Amino acid sequence: MRTLVHLSDIHFGRVDDRLLAPLRATVEAVQPHVVVVSGDLTQRARSAQFQAARAWLDTLPQPQIVVPGNHDIPLYNVAARFLTPLTKYRRYITPNLAPEYVDDEIAVMGLNTARSLTIKDGRVNRDQVARLQERMAKVDQRLTRIVVTHHPFDLPEQFDEDDLVDRAPMAMEAFARCGVDLLLAGHLHASHSGNSARRYKIAGYAALVVQAGTATSTRGRGETNSFNVLRIDQEEIQVERYGWKEETGAFEVVTIEVFRRAGNSWQPLGTTPDMPEAITSSETVAPQTVSG
Numbered sequence: 001m002r003t004l005v006h007l008s009d010i011h012f013g014r015v016d017d018r019l020l021a022p023l024r025a026t027v028e029a030v031q032p033h034v035v036v037v038s039g040d041l042t043q044r045a046r047s048a049q050f051q052a053a054r055a056w057l058d059t060l061p062q063p064q065i066v067v068p069g070n071h072d073i074p075l076y077n078v079a080a081r082f083l084t085p086l087t088k089y090r091r092y093i094t095p096n097l098a099p100e101y102v103d104d105e106i107a108v109m110g111l112n113t114a115r116s117l118t119i120k121d122g123r124v125n126r127d128q129v130a131r132l133q134e135r136m137a138k139v140d141q142r143l144t145r146i147v148v149t150h151h152p153f154d155l156p157e158q159f160d161e162d163d164l165v166d167r168a169p170m171a172m173e174a175f176a177r178c179g180v181d182l183l184l185a186g187h188l189h190a191s192h193s194g195n196s197a198r199r200y201k202i203a204g205y206a207a208l209v210v211q212a213g214t215a216t217s218t219r220g221r222g223e224t225n226s227f228n229v230l231r232i233d234q235e236e237i238q239v240e241r242y243g244w245k246e247e248t249g250a251f252e253v254v255t256i257e258v259f260r261r262a263g264n265s266w267q268p269l270g271t272t273p274d275m276p277e278a279i280t281s282s283e284t285v286a287p288q289t290v291s292g
Contacts, residue, residue: 008186011217013043039069039150050092069150122151206265
């Protein structure tokens with residue numbers, strides 16, 4: 001089993017500082033094999049915000065797979081937005097926009113969906129998807145294959161289709177061909193887990209799609225600050241949602257959802273609320289490949 005922490009939309013520049021230390025302590029207690037951050041590390045892509053985000057990430061367990069979000073591209077500095085959109089992100093967070101972690105059970109690969117030509121929407125292109133397929137082709141077929149983006153490939157029912165990443169159908173066809181099991185994203189500040197079959201009719205294929213809320217931002221959009229912990233086996237994935245509890249001043253397990261593999265599809269087994277005892281330790285694993 002592998003344990004993965006999924007944080008998103010931390011938004012330094014609009015952070016609730018009370019949450020930083022409890023969040024770090026909870027992540028450390030989980031003892032993840034890898035920490036994923038699915039974009040929007042800053043509120044306005046300013047140097048001080050990136051520096052603060054970098055300093056906080058350095059307090060979390062390694063390795064980390066981090067991808068940029070739309071807020072990590074300058075908004076008001078038009079020249080920087082179009083000429084050097086991710087320069088500060090590359091300088092302070094990572095120069096690698098396609099980070100990768102592979103061990104003997106999971107392969108986690110980042111895909112950049114942030115773009116200069118739109119304020120908040122995201123996009124993937126055919127070259128990116130082709131390179132991802134090439135990368136996936138090099139890993140053992142038995143590994144659970146995970147793709148991390150900022151913008152989502154699926155949505156909770158109450159969200160508009162415009163919130164999907166552009167060219168999602170093209171990418172999903174490619175994901176089906178290379179056997180991607182799990183898609184992790186953020187952007188909406190809303191938690192969600194389900195499979196891709198309702199939206200994408202691809203014969204014999206249904207990826208597990210997991211959305212993280214905002215871990216630390218003051219812009220909760222009606223949902224408490226939250227993050228995900230995923231317990232990953234080859235045949236089963238457990239998604240634990242941790243939510244901030246004002247009364248205890250801590251992050252606690254709110255729901256646990258379990259998904260089981262059926263061929264190339266991931267099917268839900270059910271949801272269990274309020275099970276804080278689900279926090280468990282994980283053995284340490286030396287990765288074969290870590291980059292980014």
